[in-house]
Amino acid sequence: xxxxxxxxxxxxxxxxxxxxxxxxxxxxxxxxxxxxxxxxxxxxxxxxxxxxxxxxxxxxxxxxxxxxxxxxxxxxxxxxxxxxxxxxxxxxxxxxxxxxxxxxxxxxxxx
Amino acid sequence: xxxxxxxxxxxxxxxxxxxxxxxxxxxxxxxxxxxxxxxxxxxxxxxxxxxxxxxxxxxxxxxxxxxxxxxxxxxxxxxxxxxxxxxxxxxxxxxxxxxxxxxxxxxxxxx
DNA sequence: GCTCTATATCGTCAATCGACGATTAACGAT
DNA sequence: ATCGTTAATCGTCGATTGACGATATAGAGC
Numbered sequence: 001x002x003x004x005x006x007x008x009x010x011x012x013x014x015x016x017x018x019x020x021x022x023x024x025x026x027x028x029x030x031x032x033x034x035x036x037x038x039x040x041x042x043x044x045x046x047x048x049x050x051x052x053x054x055x056x057x058x059x060x061x062x063x064x065x066x067x068x069x070x071x072x073x074x075x076x077x078x079x080x081x082x083x084x085x086x087x088x089x090x091x092x093x094x095x096x097x098x099x100x101x102x103x104x105x106x107x108x109x110x111x
Numbered sequence: 112x113x114x115x116x117x118x119x120x121x122x123x124x125x126x127x128x129x130x131x132x133x134x135x136x137x138x139x140x141x142x143x144x145x146x147x148x149x150x151x152x153x154x155x156x157x158x159x160x161x162x163x164x165x166x167x168x169x170x171x172x173x174x175x176x177x178x179x180x181x182x183x184x185x186x187x188x189x190x191x192x193x194x195x196x197x198x199x200x201x202x203x204x205x206x207x208x209x210x211x212x213x214x215x216x217x218x219x220x221x222x
Numbered sequence: 223g224c225t226c227t228a229t230a231t232c233g234t235c236a237a238t239c240g241a242c243g244a245t246t247a248a249c250g251a252t
Numbered sequence: 253a254t255c256g257t258t259a260a261t262c263g264t265c266g267a268t269t270g271a272c273g274a275t276a277t278a279g280a281g282c
Contacts, residue, residue, distance in 0.1 A: 017144040025139035029240080033128040033135070047259060060241055062260055080249050081258045092210075099203075099210045140270080159228060168272055173230055175270090191279050192228040 020098060023091070026071030031056060032064050036087065039074065044086045046079075131209060134202070137182030142167060143175050147198065150185065155197045157190075 027033060034054050038045060051061045065085065068074045073091045077084045138144060145165050149156060162172045176196065179185045184202045188195045 013148065014141070014145070017141040017148065020144050021139055021141040024135045024144070028132055028136035028139040030125070030128040030132040031240090033131050034125070037124060037128065048257085051258095056240095057242055058259075059243075059261080063240075066260080076259095078248095078259095081256090083259065095210050099206050142270095157228085162228095167270095169229080170231080170273075171271055177230080189229095192226090194229065 023071055023073070023095065026067055026073055029064065031061075032068055035064060035068060035085075036073065039085060039087045044084055046082045046084055048082070050085070134182055134184070134206065137178055137184055140175065142172075143179055146175060146179060146196075147184065150196060150198045155195055157193045157195055159193070161196070 027036070031054050035050055038050065038053055042049075047062070047065065048058075050065065051058050054061060054064075056064075065074070065076070069076055071091070072088055075086050075088050077086070138147070142165050146161055149161065149164055153160075158173070158176065159169075161176065162169050165172060165175075167175075176185070176187070180187055182202070183199055185196050186199050188197070
């Protein structure tokens with residue numbers, strides 16, 4: 001039972017690796033980190049604000065938003081003709097769980 | 112002062128975005144997540160074990176290890192003819208700080 | 223000096239990413 | 253019905269990634 005968290009069976013572990021990698025990949029671009037930061041500061045915001053804030057073309061920005069949305073990191077609520085974006089608390093929890101697991105291990109194990 | 116954490120000046124924020132993105136990018140591949148997970152389970156390990164564990168070619172594995180090392184996520188101590196890899200506690204702290212910041216915000220702000 | 227072992231680096235190739243402008247879609251307002 | 257606004261999607265192009273095998277490097281041991 002004490003191994004429950006640590007030692008997942010191999011195939012499951014691979015799946016988990018895949019999922020985490022997807023999350024990391026979605027965050028692996030400064031523009032997308034910028035969007036996340038923006039959503040932290042103002043707790044919600046509209047697409048055209050994002051375009052203005054990060055200074056890329058509208059189409060490019062939309063792409064970045066789609067990537068974040070596909071990874072479940074942000075939510076987009078339609079408010080015609082706008083879309084209102086916000087962080088997905090579930091994704092934040094997932095991230096937190098992950099990093100907690102890592103930091104627990106390193107605290108215990110790395111001297 | 113209460114804004115110190117939240118509201119960093121724009122150019123600094125961009126730098127921070129860049130740095131975080133670099134970190135995320137280094138983790139944005141299942142093989143590399145697998146390596147990190149491996150280093151969590153055994154607290155340290157040698158390159159050739161990694162090759163065997165993740166099942167990619169030696170050259171490919173070495174590349175992944177270099178990427179993680181370049182991002183500061185792992186450390187490689189030379190023990191001729193091997194290299195002994197371990198997680199870098201500083202990187203873990205960095206990640207933790209980041210996610211803590213995010214989760215604090217979402218807890219406070221998103222109802 | 224060679225040979226073995228463990229890593230790192232090089233060169234190549236297909237696949238993916240990230241940027242852009244142009245176009246399309248959906249609706250509210252006139 | 254037409255116009256204006258906001259987002260999403262398409263098509264394209266150069267740059268980057270990830271895979272591999274081949275080669276290079278560095279030291280231990282004979």
